Amino acid sequence: MSTQIVARILVKACLSSSLYLFRIMYQLGSRLGYVVPNAFFSFFPPAFLQALMAMPAPDFSLCLFLIPERVQMEEQFKTLIVLSHYLETGRFRQFWDEAAKNRHIVEAVPGFEQAIQTYAIHVLSLTYQKIPRPVLAEAINIEGLSLDKFLEHQAANSGWILEKGHGRGQLIVLPRNEFNHPELKKSAADSVPLEHITRIFPILG
Amino acid sequence: MYEISFQTLSDRLFKDTPWPSVDAVAHYVDNDQVFCLLYREMWFRHLYARLSPTLKQRIDSWDNYCSLFQVVLHRVVNMQLPNQWLWDMVDEFVYQFQSFCQYRAKMKNKTEQEIALLRQYDQAWNVYGVLNYLQAFVEKSNIIQILEQEKEGLEQFTATDGYDYSGGSNVLKVLGYFSMVGLLRVHCLLGDYQTGLKCLLPIDISQQGVYTSVIGSHIATIYHYGFANLMLRRYVEAIREFNKMLLYIYKTKQYHQKSPQYEQILKKNEQMYALLAICLSLCPQVKLVDETVNSQLREKYGEKMARMQRYDDEAFVIYDELFSYACPKFITPSAPSFEEPLVNYNQDAYRLQLKLFLYEVKQQQLLSGVRTFLKVYSTISLGKLANYMEVDEPTLRTILLTYKHKTHAVDSDGKIISNADVDFYIDDDMIHVVESMPVKRYGDYFLRQIVK
Secondary structure, eight states: HHHHHHHHHHHHHHHOOHHHHHHHHHHHHHTTTSSSSSSHHHHHHHHHHHHTTTTTTTTHHHHHHHSSSHHTSSSSHHHHHHHHHHHHTTHHHHHHHHHTHHHHHHHHHHTHHHHHHHHHHHHHHEEEEEEEHHHHHHHHTTOOOHHHHHHHHHHSSSSOEEEEEEEEEEEOOOOOOTTTTTOOOOGGGGGGOHHHHHHGGHOOO | OTTTTTHHHHHHSSSOOOOOOHHHGGGGGGTTTTHHHHHHHHHHHHHHSSSOOOOOHHHEEEEEEHHHHHHHHHOOOOOOOOOHHHHHHHHHHHHHHHHHHHHHHTTTTTOOOHHHHHHHHTTTOOHHHHOOOOOOOHHTTTHHHHHHHHHHTTTOGGGGOOOOSOOOSSSSHHHHHEEEHHHHHHHHHHTTHHHHHHHTTOOOOTOOOOGGGSSSHOOOOOHHHHHHHTTTOOOHHHHHHHHHHHHHHHHHHGTTTTTTHHHHHHHHHHHHHHHHHHHHHHSGGGGGHHHHHHHHHHHHHHHHHHHTOOOOOOOOOHHHHHHHHHHHOEEEESOSSSSSOOOOOOOOOHHHHHHHHHHHHTTTTTTTHHHHHHHHHHHHEHHHHHHHHTHHHHHHHHHHHOOOOHEEETTTTTTEEEOOSSEEEEEETTEEEEEEOOOOOHHHHHHHHHHO
């Protein structure tokens, strides 16, 4: 089996979100003697970018658990690990700066920027009821007229509300959820899975 | 006979020698193939426990498992075996795989003969072979469908502890069941926690089941389940299950004092306390821990937990120490390269998992400080908190985002679950603190009582 074919199978395994399959194919690649040919690993970064795009799901960490340390020391992986670190620690400004320096990596997968913006909005929605415009702009890397258009779209389609801040510019009111509005939190004690209830159906009958 | 006599005879007659070879006993049992395979399995198990197997013996043991498992998978086996025996078989199979990987990875002092054997028998204890057998048991036994149908009252499995009282055999079904736990264990050894948890999904660990019918299986299930959840940052889930298991061991260990597994039970007990200490240091949800367990925990790790929560250099040393003590014996499953200079790589897998765990701890370094302040205030401005924490406001905002991200994990269904003991939300530049009360689950308790 050629290096190219093995590498393509590996990428496909990653994109299918089957880390188990990924692990098998990676080991298969190693067993066949394709240990670290450069062409082989050129297929990896796009697959790991996909994992970053899945945040807040821990797909990227799950990948790191499976890849030997010596492979993680490769330059392209180091960059991805740095990007992941910034996202894990809410340092969006640093993330976008680093991404800009490594466009050749991040542009390999379509939709990467949008996926990270979605993740940023997710974290902001856990945290804020109302968020100042500059904070949002930094997190999603959009400003000026582009940000105005983005906000209009979100207001029309996602329930965002735009308010005037206390003399400090715009405030964006994010949609209510149980994490930024604790009064919405459902009591777990009130909910029992249906499959647990089925066990007492014969008794109730 | 299996549970008591074998152990008694081993202690009395074969304390540090092997049992008689299968060739020496075969004619007493009319050369019954299944008996000989089962006897050989126990022969090797005794060898691993009391002596040190040679490479040839390790390979022969693999061959024996292959032959035994082929019989179970492809022939009609009309016998019932104790669950303890069937669990021990799966447990030992995974243990010998782990042991072989550790042995093989120490290449430095291998003799030429050993290297030649490793090259010749490169399929022995191959990771795909091990996973395939366990998966084959799960599939061939239809155990997943059986458990599903049991929920609808169409099958009986748990109620009979897996035994078949209508003249059939329990062997394939129960091996299939225990293989799910075996798969969880193997995937944890490989660092594939998500896949491991997926393999265990058909077993409802919030209920009693066949996995609780054997103490070794019960402990192995919860230990690996808890560990996998810890690595996935699902700390509340890990704390809940470790707490339940530790309380169970506390109440029942006296009944296992004479069991050959007693020392292993005690070891796993200590390891789970260490993991619980780690979880509670990262996610202080002490209210989830039973008073008895909490008191034991304070005695063993109270001081270390206080130091871990300081997140200074000493704290990382303690996290390292507890993780290294309590973690599974991770393995690198790939075969060695015989061309390069021979090196030992048996620690590589463990070092990687430790490194990534400490990396995660480091990322949560500042969260403890935030927590301390949030416990004291009901509202506080960003400016004031930034001042107290000696950081600027933008940095504080990133710390608060980190707190939210790290305390809100993604569960197996893709839903966001909060691990936070103290939570907050921000309205413009004002932080509003919300003290989260972990909710006790009464529903399942009442359902169990109703069924009784």
